[in-house]
Amino acid sequence: MGAVVQARTGRPFDLSKWAVLPALIGTAIFFVVPLGVMLLWSFWQRIAGKLDKTLSLANYERFFGRDYMVEGLTNSIEVALITTAVSIVIAYPLAYIIAYRIPERWQRFAVILAVLPFWTSYVIRSYSWLLILSERGIINGALIGLGIIDEPLEMGYNRGATVLGFVHFFAMLLTLTIYANLVQIKKSYRLAAADLGASPVQVFFRITLPLSLPGVAVGAFLTFVIAIGDYITPQILGGGQELLLPQAIMLQVSRAADFPMASAMSMTLMVVVTVTYLVFAKYLKMERV
Amino acid sequence: MTTPLVEIKAIRKEYGDVVAVAGVDLTIDAGAFVVLLGPSGSGKTTILSILGGFIEPTAGRVIIDGQDMTGRPPAQRPTATVFQDYALFPHMNVAANVGFGLAMHKVPRSERKGRVEEALELVGLAEFGRRAIHQLSGGQRQRVALARAIVVRPSVLLLDEPLGALDLALRRQMQEELVRIQKEVGTTFIHVTHDQEEAMSIADKVVVMNHGRIEDSGSPRKVYLRPSSLFAANFMGENNLIPGRVRSREGGRVRVETPFGDCLLDSDAAPDSEVSLMVRPEQIVAAPPGADDDSLDLGRAIVVGIVFQGTHLKVTARSVHDAVGDLKLTLPAGTRLAEGDDISAHVAAADIVVLTH
């Protein structure tokens, strides 16, 4: 069929074949090259305000040698893992209820409603949590007003607050991915299972849950990867109690202008992300309609 | 007289203003292969779903094996369903799918294995246990769905247009398989379809439905040759409808006036009522009636169309009687006939069915 069409239109040069080039070139120049440059810079050092271009592993040695730096990495991984787990626990029931307990006409509305605050600015949203959690914020105000406590609780400015801020964002994302998956599972599978004697609990654990795992996996992957590389939320809500890797990297950039060191730390972060990707790879295929 | 296995009593299903099933009574004997036949919207699938427990009726009762099942969920009924899209669990292999119902009924693992193999052998998929669902063809998936439902030994097996997605040759083959399997396990099968040929191929009893009501029921032979209603007559196959009027009753029979003349037929139609006389195309003989035949002489007609259908010719002939229009005949494939030919036709009185309006 294609050959016939070609003959009829008689195109001498297939422009559309090259249409992918702008995007490809753009990605190559502005994404791949910078990463390569960073990789290179990670082997250089900043000494006494100047760029020393001798190749060495000094930055990496410094990173893994300093406790507080490595802690930044482990803290980041911990926070990202906790965030992912808690977000899944909160989002799955929500997605399930919307997909299976809400009448179909209202489902779209329910999902949009659940995702609406997604569109507040990321920065603003973390700030809003500060309003709620701070010493003079809503929760303290309510607790003191009700006489439950006398002194305001320090709820903001710690890891818990960071996780809360993260979970608020990622629960919405996960609700979306899990819902999209749940709604795709054919109703006849669950009917068939019930017909063969499965109780509602058995239908969930044997049919619905296994078939919803791809949606969970995609959401979990995005959550972990985005959370671990995020600077804003821990910076606003973390209160400097512990340093997460992105914050440590920004310190190198803004205080010390030590781009080589920052590059080395960034490369380390990328390795973690790549490993995560490999773990999730089989769930992340691109599908066409 | 044994009690029937399934009794559907005054079942009614309404969706707001729409009446899907309008008061249906039906009994089904154990071991029968029953086919619910009708166009879409006739209510046949709704009845099947009500039997399976997936839909609750607005009114009426369902009794299976002497027990009132109305209101019981599917898991607690002695029914198993073969769904139209098979509904095979994509994340389990064939053996796990077939064994699922047994696992739900807490059949011990050792016994499960044997019964799964037995069921797979029954449907002709003996070595397929370890295959993944996506590796199977349409016909193979259909058999797995069947095996999965049969293995739990239900009292009634419900089949929801299971052969719809298969091509013609495969469908014919599966129809034979279904009959064979049903005879072998002896389970009562209730099968829904809109294909009257399929219904006649497999059913012990055909139930013709339309607009939520039963139009006719009986053996395939009875429903085809002696339909009870105009709808059933039309749905079961091509036919010729000759307009007539009942002149009088004579004994158990009626004298009917037609454009072709009078004839005496079996019917309990009232005098002076308008009726249609139904004749199947293959029942018209393309020759003038013999002197002793008890038949209706259809007179002369001119051939206006011949379609070769492989095993037979579909012939359309325009009757000289205007009131009758075109006659449809089915003649042997080798008949020497051409458009424009003049033919005479008649039909045996015993073949004519009187349908009241």
Add this chain to the structure above:
Amino acid sequence: MSTLRHLPAMAYLILAYVFIFLPVVVLVLFSFQDGLLPVPPFEGPSLKWYARLIDNSRLVEALGNSVLVALVSALTATILGFLAAYSLARREIFLAGAVRYLLMAPLTVSYLIIGMGLVITFSMIGIPKSLFAIGIGHVVINLPLCFAIVYSQFGEHQRNIERAAHDLGASDFQALVLITIPMLQPALLASFCLAATLSWDEYIIAFLLSRFDVTLPVIIFEMMSAGLNPVLNAAGTVVFAISIVFVLLAMVLATGRKRSHDDAIG
């Protein structure tokens, strides 16, 4: 009686929605605060903080910059993403799998790292920190999404319709402009609006790549380090409102256009 069975589910639903909307409600509520701090007790309502917002020329300028960068970078990302999706879906491309992987890769890299890479690279090749630089950064992060959204719509159904157009005599270009693009309108609009919203909100790349002309999130973050301030609430509310309008517009356009398009044809 069946409503009682649903009670736990409904309760969870309500609790979840409260959790999700709490920050937004607090934000918007206290932007109308009459007192000095955006915390209880609530005094007001008052529009004075919005007035302060408008007075703050830096903020207004930053808002304008954000809009500019968002629209231009979203447009670029959508066009590039469409072209890439078109050629990958409809033609035999050398190493198509690798190309797809490459185009999607930026999704998994932290914005911080992308931003840093660009800072270093731009300083080496002499592109100054500016709105232009920020725009490039935003195209990099949004291109994968635009590509993915449009690519997912190039299915078999789409292909058959294009074949029909060719069959009736349309050239490649005609089929593209008269059939493909109109049919993909919902996807194109969706990816444009998504890219615009993500760019509009984006902080870290904007921070790293800006010097004098800043975008709104950068200024907001700056103000935030000074403490809680109702002006921030007002700014945040405005940002939220604009984003919502954008999203709703996208949805209406995406579904509405499709209907009128079908009417025009049939």
